[in-house]
Amino acid sequence: MGAALEIRNLHVNVAETGESILRGVDLTIKQGEIHALMGPNGSGKSTLANVLLGNPAYEVTAGQIIFDGKELLEMEPDERSRAGLFLAFQYPVSIPGVTVANFLRQALNARMKAQDPGSKGIPVPQFARLLRSKMDQLEMDHSFAGRYLNEGFSGGEKKRAEILQMATLDPKIAILDETDSGLDIDALRIVSEGVNSLKGPDLGVLVITHYQRILNYIAPQFVHVMFRGRIVENGGPELALKLEETGYDWIREKYEVTE
């Protein structure tokens, strides 16, 4: 049976201010499924993505997350990653002095060492071949490997670098947080093709987006709408199309009153 990510009644505050962001989120994503999480800006979508990976900027006040049978909230961010969870960040930070290649090799080696403490890690030639083939797939110039991570990258380059990491780390469940934002149509196509090439029975994807646009490339089976920290609508691809046509006003009207 494939791995599942089960989010149950999740409540989250901003750690520093105590401001409540998520107010009871329920969502289950299984390997092999493609989900879309939509919603107006500020509804809590990115917060959910960050909480799933354990960003210390947020504090979980109630609820539970089970990933592949394990209590996710008790795991450190690195353990979550090694367990097969991946987040393509909306705003990846730049890390001066750390090259893309060095970083990805360390990430792979950390996986190998976690499984076998005596592991010497991936041999350099094998890693170089792997990285080159993944970069080719994403139409990335090989010089990318030697650049400092996200330092001076354009918006599109950052997003491609995120998908490159996803392709290299081979997760069970991947969350794409607004990966389409700021991309021109060519970059969107390349990034989407990259994601699609990874799709299959072993990969579950949660596409977080404000717009329908990326869903034309990465077709979801399930669509969820988040508003004010809760998932308020669940449906199929038709729900995304409806939002594309009508916008989020009806969501606001329907659920604002319940506040």
Next chain:
Amino acid sequence: MVVVRRRPGAAVAPGYTQANVEALSAAHDEPQWLLESRLMAWDIYDDLPMPSPQDEEWRRTDYRSIRWDEADKLIEANGANVQTVPAANLEPLVGSGEGGTMIFVDGKLVKYEFAPTMADQGIIFQDLRTAARDHAELVRKNLMTRAVKTTDGKFAALHGALWTHGVFLYVPHGKAAELPFHVVMYNSQPGASLGHVLIVLDEASQATVQVEYASAQADTHSAYIGATELLVGDGGNLKYVALQDWNRESYEFSHQRARIGRDANLDWVIGVMGSRLTKAYLELELDGIGANGRMSGFFFADHNQMFDLDTQQNHNAALTTSDLLYKGAAKDHARTLWQGMIKSQPDMQKIDGFQACRNMLLSDTARMDAIPGLEIEADDVRCSHAATFGTLEQEPVFYLMSRGIPRPEAELMVIEGFFDELLDRIPFERVKERLQASVEGKIVG
């Protein structure tokens, strides 16, 4: 000399006398001119008071914890040989061989190699004392006359009077030393050492030099009172790397100055890792039109270390450029201070000077200060400075962790990344790797 006692056994100044100077010079059978120059320096030393916290340059750096009664004992070679030197310091800089190698242990030259291809070009690479005999005119003309002067301060004067050992490199007109020169000054015993580096590049010549300072662990105090003189003639090109890793009971007081001629270039990298306290003056004199100097420095202070790096970029001619980037980290109770000054002489137009000091504080109890300064007396110039302070940011650490990298490694990567830009300026890959490892040691240790 009157030695003021603060408490029994605690001297406020080294206990040297003129007899020490005479004895040192006689022991090495030095030429008369050298003895005379030492005695002149002694007179200056004798006249000057010890620096005190009332002096502006010393206001933030209280070195008075030094026990001079231990630290002033001039180290004498006791037969320790090259085998006492850590393997890392002995490792060649590049695989293709070195132009010359000099290893000093306790001030004594214990290993000396000089490639015949270099000697054939008329390049001189000798220990300073031998050079003072064999090439008296050349040494006499340049030793503490043009760059570091005995009048620069108490410790510069003391150095002039009592320097114990040194290296002399001379590259004649139009010659390029294609292989690097490698000098190690290692002390196996505690006490005082006064090492000198004198590099003279004649017109349109070129060289790359790395000097490493280190010492064995000791329970008693040591003093290193050093001078570095880099003289780059018109059209010359010098790459100079100096790495310091004294033991934690050592106090360094050093004067380092470079003079750059017309259209000449200096690429000057320093690394400060060791010592209990370091007070270094690092000064760039851009003398010729079109002279360029790049000063790069990295430092990492931990435990109770105190580093005080005092830099100057002096634009003494038009169309000169200088670019300084120092990057440091401090943890535990360590303190660091960088004071930088860019100066231009009046009416030196079209100069371009930049200085930046970037600091990473790794504990709440460490303290880092950076004081940039500009004194510009011309109007058509481009000079700017920057000083930044940060801590280890959690956002990049989280990002790396979210890819499966455990926290300790993630933190290491971010801190090493901070230094990478500087370590990249070291022209030797192996040395860069060694320094990465020592940065790692400090982070983890």
